[in-house]
């Protein structure tokens with residue numbers, strides 16, 4: 001280690017130079033948080049409409065989550081998947097009782113959950129349909145993670161740049177375009193079954209807060225049923241109450257064959273999962289594994305999230321606060337017609353769509369930071385708001401006021 005790595009970075013805390021430079025970070029260091037608020041090193045307070053990118057659904061330092069995790073730490077943290085634990089069985093039972101799914105595999109992140117789904121799709125295609133070289137159809141502007149297979153599933157060339165060869169077998173179509181999806185499947189299946197699965201987000205998060213079209217998903221569901229193709233939904237960002245329904249697919253009126261989840265599942269503690277229906281539960285002992293996956297502490301975090309969603313009636317709260325946020329954003333669209341084009345989203349994942357040629361999402365995000373409001377871009381032209389699900393009516397008004405000031409500073 002060179003001594004000059006001790007030199008503090010101009011913006012980060014001492015030691016920042018020793019952290020690999022993989023992130024373009026905003027010049028602020030947070031030291032503590034409470035609810036929807038974060039404090040930086042100077043003691044300045046920020047309204048948090050990012051929530052660790054749709055992760056901290058109960059806000060920061062939630063007392064109930066703190067208590068539950070402290071107790072769990074005092075009892076059992078990790079024993080590996082060589083053995084059973086009550087927490088993992090209890091969480092799998094909650095997920096299957098509260099979704100159309102029948103069984104769950106646990107891992108630690110969204111990318112890993114999608115890796116598991118991709119392996120499942122390939123094995124299902126091989127075992128049940130005799131597909132030797134499985135094809136998986138995904139959408140352009142999708143986001144499924146940064147590991148090699150989930151990156152290959154992600155239909156955004158900018159993330160692929162420099163990392164070829166990609167994992168084979170992924171084919172991209174436009175989101176919400178059923179004729180294009182069908183045409184792609186027909187082409188791939190022309191010489192016999194080749195398409196093992198279609199993998200889509202119910203609402204594209206990173207790709208621009210673009211909700212799925214129920215008509216498209218209904219037609220796709222029917223096509224997949226006819227052909228024996230798995231319809232797998234990536235619920236990593238929208239699952240676990242974010243949209244005002246427990247799962248994003250409830251907005252689409254269809255059930256997937258399998259779904260992945262992660263971000264909000266543990267309320268800030270890392271945990272991911274793949275949930276499947278019986279008919280595609282093709283994994284056998286030895287097929288897939290994760291050392292940390294579903295350990296007692298992680299499962300306790302998710303069990304606590306699940307219990308608090310119910311106890312605090314958060315789905316109804318998210319519907320109401322989501323409507324309030326959406327109305328506020330629509331007023332901003334009217335108030336700043338030169339900057340803003342529209343607002344879209346479900347519940348507490350909302351996007352403010354900016355006009356091309358005006359300030360970018362990155363510039364608006366910067367301007368918000370000046371107003372001590374945290375938001376996050378979703379692509380070049382969409383400002384995404386994903387606050388804690390516990391955000392109050394007054395806090396949403398504060399966020400909207402700060403966003404209005406930020407937009408005002410960028411020109412009417």
Ligand SMILES: *Cc1c(COP(=O)(O)O)cnc(C)c1O
Pocket residue numbers: 108109110111112114143144145146201205206234235236237262263
């Ligand atoms: C964030 C995200 C992922 C990746 O999750 P990680 O935990 O960062 O690996 C995958 N899919 C969707 C839809 C996401 O939003």
